[in-house]
Amino acid sequence: MQIKHLAGAFILASSILTPAFAAEPAKGPTGKELAFAQAKGNCLACHAIAGGEQPGTLGPALNDMKARYPDKNLLTARIADETAFNPYTPMPPFLKHGTLTQEELTKVVDFIHGL
Amino acid sequence: MNVNKIVTALALLGSLLAAVTPAQANPEQDRQNMIKTFKDKFPDLKTEDYVYGALALNKDALGQYKSIMEFPPYTTELDKAEKLWNTPMKSGKTYADCLPNGGKMIAGNYPQFDNAKGKVVTLEMVVNDCRTANGEEAWKYGDDKTMGLLTAHLRTLSDGMKVNIKVEGEAALKAYEDGKKTWYTRKGQLNFSCANCHVLGAGERVRSEILSPMIGQATHWPVFRGGSNLVTLQTRYKGCHGSVRHVGDEPGSERYNNLEYFHTYISNGLPMQASVFRK
Numbered sequence: 001m002q003i004k005h006l007a008g009a010f011i012l013a014s015s016i017l018t019p020a021f022a023a024e025p026a027k028g029p030t031g032k033e034l035a036f037a038q039a040k041g042n043c044l045a046c047h048a049i050a051g052g053e054q055p056g057t058l059g060p061a062l063n064d065m066k067a068r069y070p071d072k073n074l075l076t077a078r079i080a081d082e083t084a085f086n087p088y089t090p091m092p093p094f095l096k097h098g099t100l101t102q103e104e105l106t107k108v109v110d111f112i113h114g115l
Numbered sequence: 116m117n118v119n120k121i122v123t124a125l126a127l128l129g130s131l132l133a134a135v136t137p138a139q140a141n142p143e144q145d146r147q148n149m150i151k152t153f154k155d156k157f158p159d160l161k162t163e164d165y166v167y168g169a170l171a172l173n174k175d176a177l178g179q180y181k182s183i184m185e186f187p188p189y190t191t192e193l194d195k196a197e198k199l200w201n202t203p204m205k206s207g208k209t210y211a212d213c214l215p216n217g218g219k220m221i222a223g224n225y226p227q228f229d230n231a232k233g234k235v236v237t238l239e240m241v242v243n244d245c246r247t248a249n250g251e252e253a254w255k256y257g258d259d260k261t262m263g264l265l266t267a268h269l270r271t272l273s274d275g276m277k278v279n280i281k282v283e284g285e286a287a288l289k290a291y292e293d294g295k296k297t298w299y300t301r302k303g304q305l306n307f308s309c310a311n312c313h314v315l316g317a318g319e320r321v322r323s324e325i326l327s328p329m330i331g332q333a334t335h336w337p338v339f340r341g342g343s344n345l346v347t348l349q350t351r352y353k354g355c356h357g358s359v360r361h362v363g364d365e366p367g368s369e370r371y372n373n374l375e376y377f378h379t380y381i382s383n384g385l386p387m388q389a390s391v392f393r394k
Contacts, residue, residue: 058321090307
């Protein structure tokens with residue numbers, strides 16, 4: 001039967017293709033993409049970052065981060081909620097207000113800490 | 116010494132009382148503090164240049180603005196606004212018949228606190244009072260095709276008038292304080308207050324846009340953005356709130372009226388110029 005053949009071919013094709021997908025699961029956006037995305041980190045709105053265009057000046061340039069933040073956890077905490085450190089900061093509390101999920105925050109911190 | 120002890124006790128009592136009594140807002144002190152803040156921040160900026168907003172902090176942009184203002188791209192809109200202004204209401208009377216001083220040189224007096232009504236009254240509310248008193252329906256405050264358009268002409272009749280907001284009496288002070296609270300309260304997912312950007316952050320850039328100083332902001336509305344897109348002051352409040360991912364009010368809310376009252380007071384003494392170009 002034509003339809004059965006087609007169905008069989010489809011199942012065969014799926015079984016061949018599926019392992020390929022499984023080998024490379026969707027990873028989602030990278031830390032850099034999240035940091036630069038307007039709807040997510042949008043770090044460039046206020047901070048100069050190497051490789052980013054038209055950065056703002058409301059916050060300090062993000063460079064030499066390992067020297068400035070030998071403790072990566074402190075950097076994580078400040079991006080999660082800078083208002084806990086400085087109540088007058090204009091910096092949004094990214095994790096506290098859900099602009100970034102925990103997973104996204106980890107990726108962004110990895111990227112920023114590497115600058 | 117007993118006397119010394121009494122003096123010490125009184126001094127202690129005084130400082131305790133000062134600590135528990137909430138500091139009452141002093142509008143003139145607020146304004147002077149803001150003037151000093153910006154004088155420290157921008158020592159070379161002349162007072163009269165604050166009406167240009169962020170343009171005052173960028174010579175090239177100010178030059179471009181001045182050449183655009185010689186032949187503004189929105190003259191068609193201004194013609195429509197003038198026509199609307201001259202169109203009689205159902206009673207046969209015009210807005211000039213109804214508004215104080217024929218509508219001329221009055222915008223700098225608004226918003227004002229109306230003790231009889233017990234609330235802040237904006238110039239737009241006076242327009243709507245005129246309309247309802249003359250057989251017309253009130254316009255929506257956020258409608259750019261009606262109220263916004265009318266004020267694009269009406270407010271130009273006060274060009275050059277100095278902002279002259281008064282805060283007199285307890286009830287007025289309360290409304291002023293409410294507006295001040297809105298100005299300094301963080302809102303939205305991004306957690307910004309008006310002050311974060313326009314006091315602390317004024318002069319800094321968000322991406323490529325310079326943040327304007329608070330002083331002078333209330334002097335030049337409505338604006339025509341990007342050519343002919345009419346934006347009123349309260350529509351801008353809503354836009355700002357939206358930018359920080361907070362659901363703002365429809366223009367004409369009590370929160371925005373009180374904010375406009377406080378915000379405009381801080382520009383007291385500066386000349387008004389309506390219907391200007393902005394990017």
